[in-house]
Amino acid sequence: MSIPSRTNLFGMSLAKMEMLMAELGEKPFRAKQLFQWVYQKEICDFARMSSFNKPLRDKLQAKCEILLPEVVKEQRDPDDGTRKFLVKLHDGNLIEMVLIPVHGRLALCMSSQVGCTIGCKFCATGLLGFKRNLTTGEMLGQLVLARRLAGETGVANIVLMGMGEPLLNLQNVIHMIETASSELGISISARKFTISTVGLVKQLRELTKYKLKSGLALSLHAPIQQLRERLVPSAKANPLDELIPACRDYIAQAGDRVTLEYIMIAGITDTMECAKALADLTRKLPCKVNLITYNPIIDDQGMPLAPIKVVKHGRLAALRGEAPKKSTKLKPFTPHDFKAPTMEAIDRFRDYLYPRCPAVTFRKAKGLKIAAACGQLVAKGLEEIQVKRKSD
Numbered sequence: 001m002s003i004p005s006r007t008n009l010f011g012m013s014l015a016k017m018e019m020l021m022a023e024l025g026e027k028p029f030r031a032k033q034l035f036q037w038v039y040q041k042e043i044c045d046f047a048r049m050s051s052f053n054k055p056l057r058d059k060l061q062a063k064c065e066i067l068l069p070e071v072v073k074e075q076r077d078p079d080d081g082t083r084k085f086l087v088k089l090h091d092g093n094l095i096e097m098v099l100i101p102v103h104g105r106l107a108l109c110m111s112s113q114v115g116c117t118i119g120c121k122f123c124a125t126g127l128l129g130f131k132r133n134l135t136t137g138e139m140l141g142q143l144v145l146a147r148r149l150a151g152e153t154g155v156a157n158i159v160l161m162g163m164g165e166p167l168l169n170l171q172n173v174i175h176m177i178e179t180a181s182s183e184l185g186i187s188i189s190a191r192k193f194t195i196s197t198v199g200l201v202k203q204l205r206e207l208t209k210y211k212l213k214s215g216l217a218l219s220l221h222a223p224i225q226q227l228r229e230r231l232v233p234s235a236k237a238n239p240l241d242e243l244i245p246a247c248r249d250y251i252a253q254a255g256d257r258v259t260l261e262y263i264m265i266a267g268i269t270d271t272m273e274c275a276k277a278l279a280d281l282t283r284k285l286p287c288k289v290n291l292i293t294y295n296p297i298i299d300d301q302g303m304p305l306a307p308i309k310v311v312k313h314g315r316l317a318a319l320r321g322e323a324p325k326k327s328t329k330l331k332p333f334t335p336h337d338f339k340a341p342t343m344e345a346i347d348r349f350r351d352y353l354y355p356r357c358p359a360v361t362f363r364k365a366k367g368l369k370i371a372a373a374c375g376q377l378v379a380k381g382l383e384e385i386q387v388k389r390k391s392d
């Protein structure tokens, strides 16, 4: 006889807890108490929920459980103190999250998916393929674990910039932020969250309807449509002339400005043509520009950081630097085409932008020694991800 699985309360909204309490024949105020036990007091043992009588504790024990993901490995960058954590989910899948020191506080870089379906050319996560979306509880779990690991320093900000594209897991991301910002729970303002997206117009317009006050970061990476399409596969279906108005509408309701994340790749996106196009683009919406350098996603032997076993048609050949089978007008980029820009190129680019854009920052990569920088998260141990083979 199979044992029926118990419901994991971690990740459950207050409304769902009210339904649960109704099913158990309890008054609605019990749901608020349960919500506080789970998220505010972080009590995972029903026996310790002292505001409940024994019959209710027994009913909860029989039907429910409170499970968080588990940190199975920690690495620390000796240069800048960045800490990367390998996190195991209940089905055995692995993700990574990163705690980054920023001005004496810590920022949490959280994952939203196992792998990623977008496949940006400069990103190791994109090489993994996609396995599944994270649940609300798995994202909240990263936040709770990070707060424990941060200790007294605390977590000042949360950026959904780890593995995955948050807008492709929209409902769970929204529930996660709403649950985390509830005063009965973790009580972190929605403004402390930044949703970082590669730029998906339809999903961004959907997100705008929820009137969340969270920050928005657009992974722009190239200010020219044709170039952007070569770097970001989803760019073709989400052209800049539709994407920029969608960002503007989101930001108008959030009362903030969008951060344009811009990856500088030598000879590709660090050119003066790009600097001029970027300056033009920044006049179209309230924004600040965050320049970041390309972080290597292939090792010294020329193989990708991601432990890929099976990859999409043609991609392994491309990763090895072999010519594509079919000729195309514009040669697709491979990780072998990418190099970090020189300091001179960064200075030249920044100096052009600075008087023309409202705000420009250059973010020095953190966590490079432990492959925790932008685009480098692969959660070693994800070998089981099998991306459908066509014919390599």
Ligand code: SF4
Pocket: 116, 117, 118, 119, 120, 123, 124, 125, 126, 127, 162, 163, 164, 165, 198, 219, 375
């Ligand atoms: S940059 Fe973001 S959206 Fe692009 S492949 Fe990497 S994780 Fe996915």
